Structure formats: structure tokens, C-alpha cells
Amino acid sequence: MKKTGLLLSLLTLLWYCGAAQTPVQTDLRSFLPTVGRIEAAGYDSHVELRWPAVSGAESYAVYLLRDGKKSLRGETPNLYYLDFVAGLGRNAVYTYRVAALGADGKQLSETPQISAAISDFSDEQLQQMVQRYTFRYFWDFADPLTGLAYERSNDKRADCITTGGSGFGVMGIVAGVRNGFVTRPEAVARLTKIVGALEKLPRFHGAWAHWYNTRTGQPYHFSEKDNGGDLVETAFLVQGLLAAQGYFDGNDAAEKALRDRIEQLWREVEWSHYTQGQNALYWHWSPDYGFAMNHPIKGYDETFVTYILAAASPTFPIDKQVYDDCWVNRKEGEFFCATDFYGIMLPLGKRAQMGGPLFWVHYSYTGLDPRGLADRFANYWEQNRRYTLVDRAYCIDNPYRWVGYGPDFWGLTACDALPEGYRAHTPGVGEDFGTIAPTAALSSMPYTPEESMAVLKNLYRNLGSVAFGIMGFYDAVNLSLGEPRSTESYIAIDQGPILVMIENHRNATVWNAFMKKNDIRRGLDRLGFTINHKTIEYTK
Incomplete structure (x- = not known):
């Protein structure tokens, strides 16, 4: 270029x-491999969530379940969400549910809850994490x-x-x-x-x-x-x-x-x-x-x-x-x-x-x-x-x-x-x-x-x-x-x-x-x- x-x-x-x-995450949603059920993976400072598509859904609300409370982390049209949670506490376990929303904003369904832990990464782990994510551009x-x-x-x-x-x-x-x-x-x-x-x-x-x-x-x-x-x-x-x-x-x-x-x-x-x-x-x-x-x-x-x-x-x-x-x-x-x-x-x-x-x-x-x-x-x-x-x-x-x-x-x-x-x-x-x-x-x-x-x-x-x-x-x-x-x-x-x-x-x-x-x-x-x-x- x-x-x-x-x-x-x-x-x-x-x-x-x-x-x-337009935001790139909207453009890329069709390229990632689909998943059959909600998945969560924890890294150094964020949790990556993936979930299957729900018929009729226009967007998805991502909720964090913590201390008996359910808080909205974000809403996305995609089938994935990266939640940066280190500010809430490092080396911790985070639990989520994802709700499918229709065009009228009403909830159509909700996933089972799922948890993932973030933990401090070494320099080598951070480098490989960046490589893993960047690899998706040339593979997926x-x-x-x-x-x-x-x-x-x-x-x-x-x-x-x-x-x-x-x-x-x-x-x-x-x-x-x-x-x-x-x-x-x-x-x-x-x-x-x-x-x-x-x-x-x-x-x-x-x-x-x-x-x-x-x-x-x-x-x-x-x-x-x-x-x-x-x-x-x-x-x-x-x-x-x-x-x-x-x-x-x-x-x-x-x-x-x-x-x-x-x-x-x-x-x-x-x-x-x-x-x-x-x-x-x-x-x-x-x-x-x-x-x-x-x-x-x-x-x-x-x-x-x-x-x-x-x-x-x-x-x-x-x-x-x-x-x-x-x-x-x-x-x-x-x-x-x-x-x-x-x-x-x-x-x-x-x-x-x-x-x-x-x-x-x-x-x-x-x-x-x-x-x-x-x-x-x-x-x-x-x-x-x-x-x-x-x-x-x-x-x-x-x-x-x-x-x-x-x-x-x-x-x-x-x-x-x-x-x-x-x-x-x-x-x-x-x-x-x-x-x-x-x-x-x-x-x-x-x-x-x-x-x-x-x-x-x-x-x-x-x-x-x-x-x-x-x-x-x-x-x-x-x-x-x-x-x-x-x-x-x-x-x-x-x-x-x-x-x-x-x-x-x-x-x-x-x-x-x-x-x-x-x-x-x-x-x-x-x-x-x-x-x-x-x-x-x-x-x-």
C-alpha cells in the first residue's frame, strides 16, 4: 500500500x-468461525465472549454477574464481545450471560451463565496473545x-x-x-x-x-x-x-x-x-x-x-x-x-x-x-x-x-x-x-x-x-x-x-x-x- x-x-x-x-467489528462478524454454545476465554486484562446466533436477533446485550447484581457491559450486533475488566480487579473470575434482543429491543432469549478468569500474563504470554489475535486477520x-x-x-x-x-x-x-x-x-x-x-x-x-x-x-x-x-x-x-x-x-x-x-x-x-x-x-x-x-x-x-x-x-x-x-x-x-x-x-x-x-x-x-x-x-x-x-x-x-x-x-x-x-x-x-x-x-x-x-x-x-x-x-x-x-x-x-x-x-x-x-x-x-x-x- x-x-x-x-x-x-x-x-x-x-x-x-x-x-x-462503520465500526470494523460489525464488518467482521461473518468471518469468524461460528460456535455452538456460549464460550468465554480469559486473558491478562480482558475476557472474550463468543455465542451462537439467535434467529430474529438484531443485537446482543452482554451482562456481568457480580455480587448478586447483573450489570450491562455493552450491546453489540456481533456474535462476540471483548470485555476489558482489569479495572474491576485483576486475577479474578468473571461471570456472564448474553441476551438476544429483537428489533424492538425486547429480550428473545438468554444464554446460560459462563465464567472465565483473567490472570497476570508474562511478557511472553502477552506477545503470543497479540500474535494469536493478529493471526485471525490472515486466517479467518x-x-x-x-x-x-x-x-x-x-x-x-x-x-x-x-x-x-x-x-x-x-x-x-x-x-x-x-x-x-x-x-x-x-x-x-x-x-x-x-x-x-x-x-x-x-x-x-x-x-x-x-x-x-x-x-x-x-x-x-x-x-x-x-x-x-x-x-x-x-x-x-x-x-x-x-x-x-x-x-x-x-x-x-x-x-x-x-x-x-x-x-x-x-x-x-x-x-x-x-x-x-x-x-x-x-x-x-x-x-x-x-x-x-x-x-x-x-x-x-x-x-x-x-x-x-x-x-x-x-x-x-x-x-x-x-x-x-x-x-x-x-x-x-x-x-x-x-x-x-x-x-x-x-x-x-x-x-x-x-x-x-x-x-x-x-x-x-x-x-x-x-x-x-x-x-x-x-x-x-x-x-x-x-x-x-x-x-x-x-x-x-x-x-x-x-x-x-x-x-x-x-x-x-x-x-x-x-x-x-x-x-x-x-x-x-x-x-x-x-x-x-x-x-x-x-x-x-x-x-x-x-x-x-x-x-x-x-x-x-x-x-x-x-x-x-x-x-x-x-x-x-x-x-x-x-x-x-x-x-x-x-x-x-x-x-x-x-x-x-x-x-x-x-x-x-x-x-x-x-x-x-x-x-x-x-x-x-x-x-x-x-x-x-x-x-x-x-x-x-
């Missing part, structure tokens, strides 16, 4: 994606026809699927298996469905479009001339596919077939076509407009992995000179930052933005392992950690005096804006409007585990009733609008990195799976990278 090299006005144009103004909310991820939860176009976001979702399925959210055979079946859809969708010299209409199988135009291949979104998708290929390494026929089909898709991407025969990679190619978009992929931003994959291709590789002449943007202040912010020397980034939005150190590193990774420009683990700490320090400094900013409420990145719109929020002048995206700090968990956990705990324990929903943290939160507000919506490219980067922090599962690929190791070596100051080993 994000294209930082294009005019930032395009980010506002993205609102035409159709961010509806996936497009039923293709298995691919929808662009967003509140899209007026009910049929818009995203390729880059689906790449993060594929890695999220790997994390789901690792954590026992689904079984390995279930995941292989879903991924086989996804790969089958990707084989059929129109490609443009091997690259996929940014969005597709799942009903017609044809691309949705990102902009007038962007109706063909999108090399960066393709890179995010391929990153996910190769991670899945590395993880599902079993000897059974289904896993072997999945690996073989992913390999074929990987080999068919014509990375070198997108150079136009120059020492540059270009973002777009259209069968109608060719390279009319004329947008070279220059750093420093989220597109780093595009060059790694292009150099690693066994069939259509680029030369090292393409990386050196195009990704390494020599424009003053655009690539080489080399500036001290809040006592932190930042090697790379946009100087005027104190680095830039935080997704720049997330997207390319969901599969690509930055630990010890270096070239002559940076040590990328240290670069990413410093980049994150600068964002945090800026929010603590809080030059615009937004409500809530501090050690437990930081993280500027591209996301839905509040009160409306979509923006690439960054430190610096003109791009900070009080909106914090949970994905910013949470997807930085590997780089800043203690600092990111402070944000997670604040968003969940103190702001959970506003910030946390049925598929995890909402896309954005703003505390400076009179009262705390969230978008009550989700975007695939923001949910995916939360799930995957927490997994990489906890177990390095996706990093290890992706870095197994011999092609990737050869491509890194071709571009002059080392790992832990050593030449990268690969099979020639």
Missing part, C-alpha cells in the same frame, strides 16, 4: 480504497476464494486483495504453525490454495500487481498508469513465499509439491526486465503504459529487500552496479543521514524526517535477517535499532505536545490517520499529528524489546477497550482528539509485521526459514554483504 518514493499525496489518495466509517478474515489477504478490514470494495500484505500473511501462517494456532497440514492446505491463486492471477513479466479484484481476477489500479506489475509489492510477496518454502521442508507429497510450485513462481519473476536496461530498478511496468510511471526504486526506504531478491534471482538477476547506482541514493540527505538525533548517531535515512516512518525497518526485514548483516554502508541490525530509538526519543521529546506521547506511547509510521485520511507519519516537521500506530513499536520488538513491550502493555492494559479488537490492535490510536480514539479498523500491511516480527523476536522462525535459501545467500554475497563480519557461505 505504501509507496514512499511517490508523491505523498498518493498516500492521501489511498483513502479512495474505501475506508468506511482471508479471502475465501484465494486465501489471500484483503487490503483492509473497512474497504468499501469488498473484493480487493493485496499482494504485499499477503506476503506478510504467508509469513504469519508460518508463525501460526510455530505457535500451534493451526496445524501444519492445515497451513499447507491454505498455502497450496494461495499458491494456486497466484499462479492464475495475471502477472507482468513475472511480477504481480499491487491489488487484484478477487471476483474477476484482474488488477485493481493503484493509480491511472499503475495497472500492471508492482515490483516492490511482488518482493514482499516473494519474501513470504520463500520463507514458507524454507519452513515447510517435510518429505510428504503436499509439502514437496508446495515447495516446487513456490520455486517455479520465484524463477518466473523477471527482475532484470524492471531495469529498462539501465543501472536502476523501476517500481512499475504496465502493458498499457510501459514504464510511464518512471519511478526508480531509490533508498532509503522500505524497498531494500527488492534489491536483495533481484540480485538473488537464479533466472533474471541484476548486477551489483544496479544496487550501487540506484538504491544507494546520492541525493543529499536522502540516503546517507550520518546525523546525531537525541544522542543517537543514525547512519542511513531521510535526514529531514529523522530517518523516516518505522515501516522502513520492518517490511524488508520480516524475512531478511538483519542480525549481523552489513555492507559498506551500514550494520543493518544497528541501523534498525538506532532508527527505532530515534523515533521513540522524538515522541518522548514531543515537540508538538500531543497527549499521551512518552515511553509507553510512541511509534510513527504510515497508517490510517485520525480523525481521517492516511499518512506516512514521521518525526520532524509536518508529518506528526498525534496519531500512533501500534504496528510501529510492536513490529520493532526485535530491535527494542523492552521499549516496545512498554507500548504493548499501555495499549492493551490501559487503552485496550479503545485500541484492541477481535483481530488485535487497531491500525491507529490518537489521544489528542478530546477523548481516546482508534480507527477501529485493520490494514494487512500493518497487521502482518506485528505477527511476524514478534515471532522473529521470540523464535527467529521466519528469519531462519528465509535465510535457508541458497539463492538469498548468494544474492547477498553478490551485493557485497557480510554476516558477523564473515563472508556469506552458499553453494555455488
